[in-house]
Amino acid sequence: MRVAIGARRSQVLAELLTETLVLALVGGVLGVVLAAWSVDTVRTLVPETGGRMRTQMAQYLDLSQVQLDVRVLAFGLALSLVTGLLCGLVPALRASRPMLADALKDGAGASSESALTFRRGQARALLVTGNVALSLLLLVGAGLLSRSFAKARGVDAGFDARDVLTFRVQPPTDSAFSGARASLYRQELMTRLAALPGVNAVGTDWCAPLSQGCSGTIVMRVSGTPLPEGGARQPIGVHLVNSGYLPAIGARLVAGRFLSEVDRAGAPITGVINETAARQLFPNGDAVGQRLGIGFSNWADAEIVGVISDVNYGQVGTPPALSFYGSYLQASSATGMYFLRTSSAPASVLAVARQTVRNLSPQLAIYDERTLEQRVASSLGRLRFGAILLGAFAGLGLVLSLIGIYGVLMYTVVQRTRELGIRMALGAVRREVIGLVMRRAMLLTAIGVTVGLAAAWGASRLLRGLVFGITTTDPLTFAIQSCVIVVACALASYLPARRAAGIDPVEALRGA
Amino acid sequence: MAFFRTTKRDAPVEDDVFSGPLVSLRGVEKAFDIPSGKSYVLRRVSLDIAPGEFVTIMGPSGAGKSTLLSILGMFDGAWQGEYYLRNVAVHALANKDRLSLNRKHIGFVFQQYHLLDDLTVAENLDVPLSYRDVPRDQRAAIVADTLDRFQIVGKKDLYPRQLSGGQQQLVGVARAVIAKPGLLLADEPTGNLHSSQARDIMELFVTLNRQGTTIVQVTHSEENAQYGSRIVTVRDGWVVDDVRTGDGGRGTGVGG
Numbered sequence A: 001m002r003v004a005i006g007a008r009r010s011q012v013l014a015e016l017l018t019e020t021l022v023l024a025l026v027g028g029v030l031g032v033v034l035a036a037w038s039v040d041t042v043r044t045l046v047p048e049t050g051g052r053m054r055t056q057m058a059q060y061l062d063l064s065q066v067q068l069d070v071r072v073l074a075f076g077l078a079l080s081l082v083t084g085l086l087c088g089l090v091p092a093l094r095a096s097r098p099m100l101a102d103a104l105k106d107g108a109g110a111s112s113e114s115a116l117t118f119r120r121g122q123a124r125a126l127l128v129t130g131n132v133a134l135s136l137l138l139l140v141g142a143g144l145l146s147r148s149f150a151k152a153r154g155v156d157a158g159f160d161a162r163d164v165l166t167f168r169v170q171p172p173t174d175s176a177f178s179g180a181r182a183s184l185y186r187q188e189l190m191t192r193l194a195a196l197p198g199v200n201a202v203g204t205d206w207c208a209p210l211s212q213g214c215s216g217t218i219v220m221r222v223s224g225t226p227l228p229e230g231g232a233r234q235p236i237g238v239h240l241v242n243s244g245y246l247p248a249i250g251a252r253l254v255a256g257r258f259l260s261e262v263d264r265a266g267a268p269i270t271g272v273i274n275e276t277a278a279r280q281l282f283p284n285g286d287a288v289g290q291r292l293g294i295g296f297s298n299w300a301d302a303e304i305v306g307v308i309s310d311v312n313y314g315q316v317g318t319p320p321a322l323s324f325y326g327s328y329l330q331a332s333s334a335t336g337m338y339f340l341r342t343s344s345a346p347a348s349v350l351a352v353a354r355q356t357v358r359n360l361s362p363q364l365a366i367y368d369e370r371t372l373e374q375r376v377a378s379s380l381g382r383l384r385f386g387a388i389l390l391g392a393f394a395g396l397g398l399v400l401s402l403i404g405i406y407g408v409l410m411y412t413v414v415q416r417t418r419e420l421g422i423r424m425a426l427g428a429v430r431r432e433v434i435g436l437v438m439r440r441a442m443l444l445t446a447i448g449v450t451v452g453l454a455a456a457w458g459a460s461r462l463l464r465g466l467v468f469g470i471t472t473t474d475p476l477t478f479a480i481q482s483c484v485i486v487v488a489c490a491l492a493s494y495l496p497a498r499r500a501a502g503i504d505p506v507e508a509l510r511g512a
Numbered sequence B: 001m002a003f004f005r006t007t008k009r010d011a012p013v014e015d016d017v018f019s020g021p022l023v024s025l026r027g028v029e030k031a032f033d034i035p036s037g038k039s040y041v042l043r044r045v046s047l048d049i050a051p052g053e054f055v056t057i058m059g060p061s062g063a064g065k066s067t068l069l070s071i072l073g074m075f076d077g078a079w080q081g082e083y084y085l086r087n088v089a090v091h092a093l094a095n096k097d098r099l100s101l102n103r104k105h106i107g108f109v110f111q112q113y114h115l116l117d118d119l120t121v122a123e124n125l126d127v128p129l130s131y132r133d134v135p136r137d138q139r140a141a142i143v144a145d146t147l148d149r150f151q152i153v154g155k156k157d158l159y160p161r162q163l164s165g166g167q168q169q170l171v172g173v174a175r176a177v178i179a180k181p182g183l184l185l186a187d188e189p190t191g192n193l194h195s196s197q198a199r200d201i202m203e204l205f206v207t208l209n210r211q212g213t214t215i216v217q218v219t220h221s222e223e224n225a226q227y228g229s230r231i232v233t234v235r236d237g238w239v240v241d242d243v244r245t246g247d248g249g250r251g252t253g254v255g256g
Ligand SMILES: Nc1ncnc2c1ncn2[C@@H]1O[C@H](COP(=O)(O)OP(=O)(O)OP(=O)(O)O)[C@@H](O)[C@H]1O
Pocket: B032, B039, B041, B059, B060, B061, B062, B063, B064, B065, B066, B067, B068
């Protein structure tokens, strides 16, 4: 129309271009702000992992070093400008091309215009559909991870993480704490810790449950019979612990007894195994009283005195592995981690526990103090991290989809004011007008959901290592997230639909 | 006439009997708010239209003819006064109920045809039916029947832009009467047509009128006005004249 009232082509072009460029720039700046904010957030979300994991991870990706890079930002801004330029140029050129004869020809004017807007509208519709599909993809991913997270948190890992304080103690390397004296100071430390008020049990091991950082060996002989080399020699986790360890982490006794004070240096070599080991190594019955030899020289032929629940030392959700517990008093063993089962909140014991360590010797360093629950949580960190990150992106995608749906429909309603006016004049009531507009939105949404479901079906396989307790194509997650999208899009399209229903047919027909 | 065949089904279907005027306006006023106060477009319009009449509304541009027709057609809700359609007090109805009354009794023909560009001729004809409780299978039959009556079967799959102005208006009239309204309103239906196309449309109106459809048309053409039985003249929002043509009698309206 502006072409008709004598605006020069370059003017129209410049005007349309400025609009899109400004939009692109605003988008770019918003992007930078978002980037700055998300870098901070990502840093706080990085899963806490034990030392070994951390170094492993650092080899691939050091998230603590995540920061905004000026070059990346500049590139992003430039990209948004170029995109804006391209997006603006195409319709601007098209609109400025004089099609006056057509546009003004009575009666035909509306149709040639609608042909143009149809094409433009189609591009927008495609964008919205893609957006809906992408949002659904992210929502499904986030849903799978958060359901996994919930399941993993609820899963029984064979111990009770509540009210347990854990920390590590590092003796000086040379000194009076090495060799035979190592177990002496540890014994003394645990005696003192056990005497603290509010401490019910004190345990030591060299690693924590669910930490994926424990040692292992292989099974050498069962019931005194050496196993042949090869497949028959199963891997088995080895834990050199004190008598308080299993009660401290809340392991359940299944048969026999826990390790006790009698299992000391010089006494018969004994061991406790977990249920899975008992079932697999002694399939014909009671494991207690049987003999088991493992690849640790001191336990080449140990008597099994007890069977306990399957405590998981690996990743959440992995099937239980074989475990063996021997008394640390029957070996000279490495430095360790301490577990204090408390009768009140574990944090309240932390100060006195530190003091106790320092009182024993100022040379002992206490570090890595966390509750067992915190350790469990951080072992779930990857899941939580993934769920939150995907959730955030999904939320962002959803918001963009909603804005997109809203925008496309508003645009359509304005473009189709005349048509809607005619339909109302021909007898369409409010409900039918709203239906007409929303049907279009729901069509776009339905296509988006279909594409998104297909994409999610294919892509969720990538989450296989993280998804736990459900399949990567969990129908419930797919269904719920589809519903979320559909309901949200219906809400977003209701406003434009209401606006359409409010069109005054007299005005609409006069304006045409 | 070339493109209209008469069949038994053409008569409008009105389910109930009533006596008195089909349309009765009493002191209808319409004003727009403008910065300096109110701008009146219709002033105390009172008018009775009997069933079967063919009324022409005339008057200079800006007199308020289209406004009056919009009120009759119930697209316009913001006016004062009384309007009875078949003894139903329209002014007392909520907008929703007005719309359902419109659907039941009124067909509208526009000067600019106002066909839906994205729909074919047949689909355009189906639109009014889709907004009335006509079963889907019957709709197709009614559309086919109407295409046949208006002799535009050959055009049924064409889009409006593929038709001439006269053909488009033919479709416009067909669409207005497809749901068999008792009252056909037409705002300058021939305003965009050549005189021969205009004559065809007017003869079509006469035929519809003979079959029982009450018609109110707005026109600037004296020639078109002669097809009707009565001419109501509006000037500056006032009804200033109301005459019967043909049988020559002076107005029956309550004008002024
Ligand atoms: N939205 C509006 N605001 C203010 N005035 C309006 C509005 N719509 C219509 N009018 C005025 O109402 C008056 C009557 O308009 P209407 O369209 O009924 O005239 P008309 O008799 O149909 O004229 P024409 O023969 O040119 O079609 C005009 O003076 C017009 O300016």
